[in-house]
Amino acid sequence: MAQLLEKTPIFALDAFVTSKRPQPEPVATSQEFRDRGSIFVANIYQATSPALAQARVNHLKHVVHRTRKATHEISAWRCMILKSGRTGLGGPDDFEISQGKKDDGENWAGGKVLKVMENMAVIDAVVIVSRWYGGTMLGPARFSHIETCAEEVCKKFKQNEELQDCITTLQTLDDLLAENRQQLASLTADSSANGEATSSTMNVSGTLSIAREPKKMDYQTLDVVKAKRLIQARENSIKSVKAAIAKKLNPT
Numbered sequence: 001m002a003q004l005l006e007k008t009p010i011f012a013l014d015a016f017v018t019s020k021r022p023q024p025e026p027v028a029t030s031q032e033f034r035d036r037g038s039i040f041v042a043n044i045y046q047a048t049s050p051a052l053a054q055a056r057v058n059h060l061k062h063v064v065h066r067t068r069k070a071t072h073e074i075s076a077w078r079c080m081i082l083k084s085g086r087t088g089l090g091g092p093d094d095f096e097i098s099q100g101k102k103d104d105g106e107n108w109a110g111g112k113v114l115k116v117m118e119n120m121a122v123i124d125a126v127v128i129v130s131r132w133y134g135g136t137m138l139g140p141a142r143f144s145h146i147e148t149c150a151e152e153v154c155k156k157f158k159q160n161e162e163l164q165d166c167i168t169t170l171q172t173l174d175d176l177l178a179e180n181r182q183q184l185a186s187l188t189a190d191s192s193a194n195g196e197a198t199s200s201t202m203n204v205s206g207t208l209s210i211a212r213e214p215k216k217m218d219y220q221t222l223d224v225v226k227a228k229r230l231i232q233a234r235e236n237s238i239k240s241v242k243a244a245i246a247k248k249l250n251p252t
Helices: 002-007 010-020 050-064 109-119 141-193 199-203 205-210 224-249
Strands: 033-035 038-046 072-082 095-102 125-132
Touching (some): 033 141, 109 141
Antiparallel strands (some): 033 038
16 A cells, blocks of 8 residues: 555645545636736635635635646635624624735736725625736736726626525525414414304415425525515515414404
């Protein structure tokens, strides 16, 4: 076994170990911007600390771009972190934004990326703009490409945040609707047991079957527009069921 390990190339062992770890995925990747041989591409990763942001930069540089090294890996990050000596129980004042940037040889480029993140209020993320130099100096135009790439992924990041907020709201509304339907089903069953099975009771008979353990919905394929429509539909359903409950509790 010792001989086998000695003959195994280090890069092969490294690749084996890397393949066994869950690989971080970017939230968004920009399209390629090409100008006179240079290529610019941005990636944005979730990062809740500067250390995690740097780990994502290293992953992109040494794993994703391992066989196609970028000339520059320009990065900037903004993370909401706990202030020193605080517990987080004191509310928003216990937290602060920690931000930073790295030019990676492309002078002033990191600041351009950070400015985009600040303008778009992106937090808990790291943006990495990779540039492959094509042999021709671009002058100030390179900053325009870097900013355009960064803006594209930041916009997608914010859209994803909005979608995740909608999904969380939907899941909360689903639970609330299930609870209300269960209450209505219980009231309907009590009415039936007391010999009060009216046409109103019959109309709610569907509720009895719905009131079983609800199936968890998978909302990950939704877009923001559809999610907002579903939220409105859930809110209307809850309103209707609550009205039916009120009628059961206070029959006229």
